[in-house]
Amino acid sequence: MKKISLLGCTLSIFTLSLINVPAIAADKYVSDVIYIPVRSDKAPQASILQQGVASGTKLSFIREETGSDNNLWSLVTTPDGTEGWVRSQNLTDKPTxxxxxxxxxxxxxxxxxxxxxxxxxxxxxxxxxxxxxxxxxxxxxxxxxxxxxxxxxxxxxxxxxxxxxxxxxxxxxxxxxxxxxxxxxxNQWVYGGGLIFGGVLLSFILQAFGRRKRRSEWR
Structure with a gap:
């Protein structure tokens, strides 16, 4: 029995720790053409942390729980770092x-x-x-x-x-x-010289021949 009780306590503590661990943040968008408040708690009477979040605003979604009015509320973080609760019906997974x-x-x-x-x-x-x-x-x-x-x-x-x-x-x-x-x-000089020499020689021959002829006539 003690072992069963110890095991039950351990499972209960583990289950509670899982419930309290924040979910991985995702992006959510304010739907429609409205302005919504960000409240300190998941209840319509909770104090407003930020007023007039416009439609189309991208919010970092943390987790979703049921509020005191039996409506679903989402814990989100605004672009300026404000963390609070808004009604889930005013959020959408896609951009407007x-x-x-x-x-x-x-x-x-x-x-x-x-x-x-x-x-x-x-x-x-x-x-x-x-x-x-x-x-x-x-x-x-x-x-x-x-x-x-x-x-x-x-x-x-x-x-x-x-x-x-x-x-x-x-x-x-x-x-x-x-x-x-x-x-x-x-050649011209030799030829001219030859002619001159021949003329002189011929002159001597003619003179000699003329002398012989005259001697022959005298005899």
Missing amino acids: AALQLAALSGSSRDVVGLQTENTQLKSQLEKIQQEHQQLLADTEDMRQAATTAFNLEEEHQRMLKENQLLQTNADVLKAENEKLKDNDNF
Whole structure:
């Protein structure tokens, strides 16, 4: 019997401790378009701790109990930290329609803002793509210009080499021409000298022949 009594006492104490332990806080909202008081106890005659809590106000819900008027009362904490009791019938688990509409309006504004931002981003993307295409075109032009410049440099070097070769050939031809001139002058001098010598020699021969002829006539 003593063991049973001890066990019963233990269970009773455990049960009472569970009842007195506050439940995990949750969010509740003041329903409808009303203003409710927060009271010091779960009774209509209890003193008011905070007056005129407006509808849509988010309250931190602690637990719910039956009050002296046989109605359900909720222990809550207001946004400014006041802890007290309000009638459960004035609370709702979801935000009021006005808050939902405001949130929806805010969401709509967010959607409009996102659409506007999306349009701007598309425009910026298109501009960047155009700039990219222009850069590709400019790069191709620069590459072609570089290739042309390289080809022009090669052509310039080739023409320089050809010019040097032509200059060398011109110098050789000039030297040969000078040599031919010297040879021609020498030949002309030899030919002229030969003519003079032949003329002198012929003159001597004619004179000698004339003398012989006169001697023959004298005889």
